[in-house]
Amino acid sequence: MSGSASRTASKSELTIVRLYHDLLGTYGDAGNTEVLVHRAKARGVAVSVIDINPGEQVPRTAEIYLIGGGEDGPQTAALELLRADGGLTSAAGQGATVFAVCAGFQLIGSSLPASGGELTDGLGLVAAYTRYTSDPRSVGEIVTQMPTQDGSGLILTGFENHQGFTQLGEGVSPLGTVLLGVGNGLPTEDNTVTRPEGVWAGNVFGTYLHGPVLARNPELADIVLSSQLGELAPFDDELAEAFARERRTTLFK
């Protein structure tokens, strides 16, 4: 992909687009942007953040796009705006990184319930199908394990708060498997079945984890950054690590 090659070539600059923060930013998800900026700057990368509000055109050529969580009405409004604009879909097609949380995760998928309840098409950046069930809302701390190249797995923690359940398409990988909490699917009686959480397809990340998730999981923040910047220089942020460790050990002994 030519777009992707040119992106990884420019390693000293990064443009991050924060989409519709006022519509989809209910759970501190704006913090994900701040953490990415903080960790990229620490590596000497010049970062610019563009806030896109309703009515403004979504840039086509930025490296990273973030969408947060929110309520049903604003979710539908954001979906309609993104569909009409086409910028996010175009950028994702050229290899940009998309990091979407909760309502944002649902709307980058193939289908989801609109605010009226009827099923509507999502942006279709990943094959993920969200539906509502009459089950109680999934609310609480969540712990997942994300696969890593060395096979050891990375423990992620967050706070989930959602009504929808999301089925991934055949062959589509989740971001992690659930160790505590609900994640994408209905809780099952059978503990031998692994339960997926989120989605990870190329440079598109989706997750139900708030927290904000990139604040609680600095390693994941670095994975998102390196999807555009390549290998990152080490960054020793004691407080970030202490925070991530405290959450992990408190929730998952």
Next chain:
Amino acid sequence: MRNQFRLNCATALGLAASRLSRTLRLGRGETLYGRVVSAVDPLALEKLSSGRDIVLVSGTNGKTTTTRTLVELVERGTGEKVSTATFGANMVAGITSALAQFPRHRLVVLECDELFLPEMYNRLRPKVIVLLNLSRDQLHRTGEVRKVSERWHDAFQRDDVSFVIDRDDPFLEYSVAKAGHVIRVTFGGRRHPDAATCPQCARLISWATNDYICECGLGSALPEVRASRALRGPARNAVLAVEAARLMGADVPVEYLHELSESAPDRFSIFSFGSQVVRVKLAKNPESWREALIDVTTDFVILSVNARGIDGLDTSWLWDIDYSSLKGKYVVCTGERRLDVAYRISVQGIDVRTSETFGGAVHRLEEWATEKAVSTPEMFAIASYTAYQDEAARHQGVKP
């Protein structure tokens, strides 16, 4: 007659239980009292409220302070004693207890939890309801702001209640859309951080003028009262309290009105650690933290955060707040979730330390002050709900 007998038994048993609770030092006994009364007589609330003029105060922030202001206004302006709950008890048990305590007081002023307000609206048949504001709070419990206003909207349909609302908050305007009588107060409009879309029709709201009138009509009703744009949260609430007091028949002199909006009471406490004094502000959600940060006038600051049920289990909201006013100050974070808040503010470039206990945080600030050769540091703390309560319990005699 039989009805009254059951209620009398209920209140007598409740009193015995709460005395026992206090004797055994299990608590102040108010909530237990209310629970016993409701259990013995399920219609206690209806009976205790019948024939009385009741005001309910609800909203995300400022309920307790506004209720106190309103009690004072009504007592001064009518010359009658007013029944009210103390210590911010605002759910069914606390309200029952308040009503039972002085059943002969005709006037009653109570704060009410947002989620219980529809039930209290139906059971107490209040004369006036004051709605202060709605913003994100305890997201794990209440769901989003929109859901609370939806419940209110569905509940408030009779015309025998007068509402006093801050109409600049679109969620409140939507809550009373079907209500019969509404006194709307405006403070000149201000952008609501949770209202990017209309609560009534879900259209995008344009906040270009810092005010809203949606195409669906929400926000187009003319306000009855216009107050100053310069007022902050507590003062705005005091203006609403004045309108409610007038609806209750209280005479509120104009001079008093000015005095009130200039020095609106707010919840500060003073905690002492040896000779060191700390001014502490209880703040529970992004909006009240933003207000509290404006009050930080010293360089030595403690932030204390827990995430137990009443605090909100999800600490993500800490990231909804801009802490840049703390830059250059000395900040120590404490409470069970001190690392959440410490990391959040460190990302904003603020120098921060942590301490396991509140007392420890004071000590760390003292050390820091010594390093910087500041002899008597003034300290200010912002504490979330249980973090505040835990510390207040250690400082006997300090009332929230």
